[in-house]
Amino acid sequence: MWAEKLGAQLGNPTRSLAGWMVSKVLRKRNHVLEENAVLLSGIQPGDTVLELGHGPGLGLQLAATLLTKPTGHLIGVDYSEYMHQMASKQMKEHVASGKVNLYHCDVAALPLADSIVDKVFHCNCYYFWPDLRKGATEIHRVMKPGGLMVTTLRLSNVAAMAAMRVMPGENWRPEAYMAALRDSGFTDVRMEDKEHKQFTFQAIYATA
Numbered sequence: 272m273w274a275e276k277l278g279a280q281l282g283n284p285t286r287s288l289a290g291w292m293v294s295k296v297l298r299k300r301n302h303v304l305e306e307n308a309v310l311l312s313g314i315q316p317g318d319t320v321l322e323l324g325h326g327p328g329l330g331l332q333l334a335a336t337l338l339t340k341p342t343g344h345l346i347g348v349d350y351s352e353y354m355h356q357m358a359s360k361q362m363k364e365h366v367a368s369g370k371v372n373l374y375h376c377d378v379a380a381l382p383l384a385d386s387i388v389d390k391v392f393h394c395n396c397y398y399f400w401p402d403l404r405k406g407a408t409e410i411h412r413v414m415k416p417g418g419l420m421v422t423t424l425r426l427s428n429v430a431a432m433a434a435m436r437v438m439p440g441e442n443w444r445p446e447a448y449m450a451a452l453r454d455s456g457f458t459d460v461r462m463e464d465k466e467h468k469q470f471t472f473q474a475i476y477a478t479a
């Protein structure tokens with residue numbers, strides 16, 4: 272029961288004590304994964320960049336600092352209204368200037384035109400998508416051909432949470448996500464181990 276409740280809050284944090292606590296945990300524990308998702312995606316100053324499931328907004332903050340050319344544009348989407356509001360507050364100056372656009376929406380229905388995004392990054396997000404193929408197809412649609420998508424995860428932690436049934440079903444498995452990416456037209460789909468001073472994490476790459 273508690274595992275289901277925790278999974279529901281991680282997958283869609285709500286404005287509640289539990290949602291607030293989840294946002295604090297995400298800020299404290301996920302900064303390494305968020306920072307590395309940004310850095311590994313190789314953002315160039317004039318790129319159009321998309322973060323999926325940004326949560327409280329740690330990755331958005333770092334990505335915005337790398338987009339130094341006037342054409343540099345950052346887009347963030349999150350399914351949770353609470354996270355959308357939290358990140359909108361955090362990024363309010365960039366949103367006001369038009370450098371950043373944040374959307375409260377589902378990864379499977381992005382309010383974006385075809386082939387406009389150079390880089391996509393996300394972390395701790397795909398496990399909660401009910402249909403990985405739908406999500407991957409939508410990401411591929413909005414990306415420019417040759418663009419790079421990166422997601423970071425700590426597989427040992429995710430597997431432990433899945434064993435406690437915090438993650439629903441089998442979508443947490445990297446193989447499931449990578450198969451959906453290949454089926455949706457991505458190429459060079461691969462997962463690499465990365466060493467951080469405190470732990471090992473994984474990065475999944477895919478080229479649109």
Ligand SMILES: C[S@@+](CC[C@H](N)C(=O)[O-])C[C@H]1O[C@@H](n2cnc3c(N)ncnc32)[C@H](O)[C@@H]1O
Pocket residue numbers: 281282283284297298301304305323324325326327348349350351354376377378379393394395396399400401
């Ligand atoms: C575990 S949190 C991770 C947040 C942030 N990336 C981090 O690592 O701190 C998962 C986030 O993905 C969002 N999310 C889950 N499924 C989504 C979907 N289908 N579309 C958009 N956002 C989604 C949730 O609302 C939540 O903010």
